[in-house]
Each structure stands twice: as C-alpha cells, then as structure tokens.
Amino acid sequence: MTVASQVKQTLASLKGIHAGLQQLALTSQDETAQRTFHEAMLATEEIIADIKDRIGRLEFEEPQYHGK
C-alpha cells in the first residue's frame, strides 16, 4: 500500500469519526455532553482539512498514485 492510499484510509476513518461525533452531539440529552461532542466534531474538521491538504501534495509529488 502506498503512502497516499494509507493517508486516504486515515482520512476516511476521520470522516467516520466526524459523523459519529455529530450524531452523538445531536442525540445526547445532557448539555455538557452535547457541547463536548460538538467541539470535538469541529476539531476533527480542522484535522480533516489538514490531511486533505497533505493528500493533495502527496498526489502532486507522486502523480503515478493519483486517484488510488
């Protein structure tokens, strides 16, 4: 597995985590729990943006792996 595809897998996991946190933020009954999940969700968004950026660069450096 190439570096780019590994990082892409991590990106997919991150998106899953983002969705999971979002769901918990919506279904939790306690306000503090809701807020914690929401903040965590926003933080994952930042990480996702960074990783996406990195993937773009990896594909630029190793064009042969583009799209895989």
Added chain:
Amino acid sequence: MPIWLETAIRSICILIGLFVITRILGKKQLSKLSFFEYIVGITVGDIAGTMSVDLGISLQEGITSILIWSLFPVAVARLSLRNKKFRDFVEGNSTVFIKNGKILEENLKREKYTVDELLEQLRKKDVFRVADVEFAVLEPNGDLNVLLKREKQPLTVGDVFPNPPREKEPQTVIMDGMILDEPLATMGLGRGWLKEQLDKQGVAIENVFLAQVDSYGQLTIDLYDDKIQIAEPQEKKLLLAAMKKVQADLELYALQTNSEEAKALYERNAAKMAELVQKVEPLLRN
C-alpha cells in the same frame, strides 16, 4: 333480606368508599412519617372492617366516624403545610443521638432508648463500631439515620473522577411490542429513527418486549425470545477505538515521512487527536 346479602352489599360499598378515601389521603399517608399518620391508617382500616362485618353498627354511625378519621388528617396536613410551629407540634421533632462522634446520653434517656437498642439500630444501618459514626439522629417516625465519618463513607464516582459525565434517565420507547411515541419525542427522536436502529440490530418491532434509549441515544432491547442473542450497543466504543487508531496512524506517518513540513503537520494533528481522545473518553467509555 338475608344476612349474607346485607353483609355483601355493605362490604362492597365500604370497599369502594375506602378506595376513594385512600386516594384522598394520598401517598404521604403510606410513608407513615409520623406516629399520628401510622395510627390513623390502622384505625380507618379497623373501622371499615368492623363496619362491614358487624351488622349491629348502623351505617350512619360508621360513615360519620370513618369520615372524621379520614378527613381530620387531611385538614392537619393542610395546616401543617402553612405553619411551621403547628407542624413541629403534630409531626414531632427529631432527636440527635450522636453528635461529633459522641453519644448524647441525655437524649437517649429522654427517648427511653437503651444503649443496646441504639447499637441494634446502628447495626441495622451496617454500622458495628460507634466510633465510625459522626452524627446519628432519631427521626419522628422512629428510624435512626446515620452519617458516617468522612474516612468511613463509601467511595463514590465523584471521589474517583472529579467531573464524571452526567447521565439522564433512560426512556422506555417500546413496551409489549408497541411503540410509545411520547417518550420518543422527549428524546427528540421519531419512529423512523427507531425503525432504523432495530433494523441495524436485525429485529422486528413485534418481537421486542421492551426497548429503552439512554441519554446518549443508544438503544437497548429485550426480546420475547430469550434464546436470541443481541449485541450490546458498540457504537461509542467503536468510535473511541477509531479515534485512537487515527491518532496512532498520524504518529506513525510523522515518523515515516522524510519531509520536515509533512512531519510537522502530522505531529501537530496527532497531538490534536490525542487531546480530543482525552476529552471525549469519559463520555464514550461506558
């Protein structure tokens, strides 16, 4: 009219009357918080019993007495709600038996309690050493309540985790295979969500005897068929595991890469992820 018929009619009427009276007296009467309430309960029952069997007592007499016995406590309860002095007079005061770890002999004597009886009451509360007790009080209804010394008190969640995640009461959303819409709405959920969750666990609504939703929106179910195994909800645990995995992956990439810039990016995000895991772990653990 034969005697048995009269007795039957009387009994049924009194039974209905008694039912109404117990409703008026309410739940407080049940808790028997004072000697007065205790006595009233017994007497009302006794009058009703005698009235239904003893045909020598006229109904007029019986009903008058039962009404007085049941309405007087209601009046007393109303009055004691308003007036603290009256309340103290009617319900009595509590007596302190142990204060600052020392037995107050005077108060024991006043309540005609022997040391043996005090020890027995303490043992009922699982206290075998008087030295463990900080404070003990005899309530007006005769119960002894005990506050243990701090170092002898049982460990609570708050002692171990400074800010434990709060938990609200779970709601029952399916009973006897029927969906209860009101509790579902209280949780901000709908029938569509419930169907989706049941599909995920692979069961039909008709087979569900009981289903509850906890304060994190997790569904736990009990089926009619006890032979079928249902998995516990894993979503929270899986989410936590996924977060830890991503964190580890990011750290790995930081070690593998040759580019300084990429290394910094991975390390920064790995640290962010670690912080996140720490923040949500207490909420996701149970």
